[in-house]
Amino acid sequence: MTNLAIAAHGLRKSYGDKVVLDGVDLAVAEGTIFSLLGPNGAGKTTTVQILSTLISAGPTSGDIRVGGHDLATDPQAVRRTIGVTGQFSAVDGLITGEENMLLMADLYHLSPGAGRRVTADLLERFDLVDAAKKPASTYSGGMKRRLDLAMTLVGGPRIIFLDEPTTGLDPRSRHNMWQIIRDLVADGVTVFLTTQYLEEADELADRIAVLTDGRIAAEGTAEELKRLIPGGHVRLRFDDPAAYARASGALRETVRDDQALTLRIPSDGTQRELHVILGRLDAASVHADTLTVHTPDLDDVFFALTGGAAGITDKPKETVR
Numbered sequence: 001m002t003n004l005a006i007a008a009h010g011l012r013k014s015y016g017d018k019v020v021l022d023g024v025d026l027a028v029a030e031g032t033i034f035s036l037l038g039p040n041g042a043g044k045t046t047t048v049q050i051l052s053t054l055i056s057a058g059p060t061s062g063d064i065r066v067g068g069h070d071l072a073t074d075p076q077a078v079r080r081t082i083g084v085t086g087q088f089s090a091v092d093g094l095i096t097g098e099e100n101m102l103l104m105a106d107l108y109h110l111s112p113g114a115g116r117r118v119t120a121d122l123l124e125r126f127d128l129v130d131a132a133k134k135p136a137s138t139y140s141g142g143m144k145r146r147l148d149l150a151m152t153l154v155g156g157p158r159i160i161f162l163d164e165p166t167t168g169l170d171p172r173s174r175h176n177m178w179q180i181i182r183d184l185v186a187d188g189v190t191v192f193l194t195t196q197y198l199e200e201a202d203e204l205a206d207r208i209a210v211l212t213d214g215r216i217a218a219e220g221t222a223e224e225l226k227r228l229i230p231g232g233h234v235r236l237r238f239d240d241p242a243a244y245a246r247a248s249g250a251l252r253e254t255v256r257d258d259q260a261l262t263l264r265i266p267s268d269g270t271q272r273e274l275h276v277i278l279g280r281l282d283a284a285s286v287h288a289d290t291l292t293v294h295t296p297d298l299d300d301v302f303f304a305l306t307g308g309a310a311g312i313t314d315k316p317k318e319t320v321r
C-alpha cells in the first residue's frame, strides 16, 4: 500500500454558525500532486491552514495525519515536515532576495556555511542568481513567487502546501512555476495545491478533489472526473430565424436558445454522429452558419459539481465551418 503524506477523516470547521468544512476526507499519497478545487469561499484556504497547523480544526474532527504525524498531538513534528506558500507572501521587499533566503536559513537554524550553500543552490535552481543582490521589491510577480517558494524549500520540507501559486502570473511565469512544481515532485516531495485554474489542476495533479458546500463533491484523476458528467455536444448557430426553426424541427434532442438562434445537440463528437446531424440538416435543406464541437473538460465537471450550469455559450474545443 502507498504511504499517505496527508490523511484526514471527517475534517470539520465552523466560524460561529457558519459551517465551512462539514466532514472532509482527504488521502494524499506520498510523492504526488493533489489539487483541491472549489469556488470562491468553498474552504480551500481554510483546509490548507488547518493541515499546515496555522489554525485548529473543529473539535469534532476525526483523525488528521500529516507526514505520518498526528496534527492534534504533535503539531511541532508536522511543522518540521511541511512548507507553506500562501496567498500572503513571506518575502520582505526591503531586503534582497539573497538576504531573504539567508534569513530563512537562520530561522531553520542552519549553520552559516550550510545556509549559504542552500541559498546559492536554490537561487540557481529558481533562476534568481542575477536578481539575488537586488531588493525583492524590484522583482516581477513571477520572480517573487519563485523566491517565496525557494524560501519555503530552505528547510527541506517533504510536503508542500501551495495555495493558489500562480494566481496573477502571466502564462510564461505560470508554465515556469508548473515545471518547478513537477521537478519538486520528481524529487519525491508531495504537493498539496489549491487553485482556481482548472487547467492547472488538469495539467499537474495526479488526483483532484472538488470542494463545495463544505464537502468533497467528487475526487479522482482528471480523466475520472471528466467521465462523471455528460457534456459533449454539437452547437449550431444560425443567422436566419427561419433556418433556425427548420433545423430545430429536423433534429432530435436539441436544447434551443431562441435568443441566440442556437441549437445544442448531445453528441460524442465522433465523425459518425456529425454525419447523422449534417445528413438531417441536408435533408431539410438548411445550413448552419457555425458548427462547433464541444467535448467535456474540467470546467464542465466543475460547473456540474458546484451548482453552476455549463452553458450553451461555453467555449468550443474545435470549430468546423
Ligand SMILES: Nc1ncnc2c1ncn2[C@@H]1O[C@H](COP(=O)(O)OP(=O)(O)OP(=O)(O)O)[C@@H](O)[C@H]1O
Residues within 6 Å of the ligand: 015, 020, 038, 039, 040, 041, 042, 043, 044, 045, 046, 047
Ligand atoms: N477567520 C474567519 N472568520 C470567519 N469566517 C471566515 C474566516 N476565515 C474564513 N472564513 C469564511 O470561511 C469560508 C471559506 O473561506 P476560505 O478562505 O477557506 O475559502 P477559499 O475556498 O479559500 O476561497 P477563495 O478561493 O476565495 O480564496 C468563507 O465563507 C469565509 O468568509
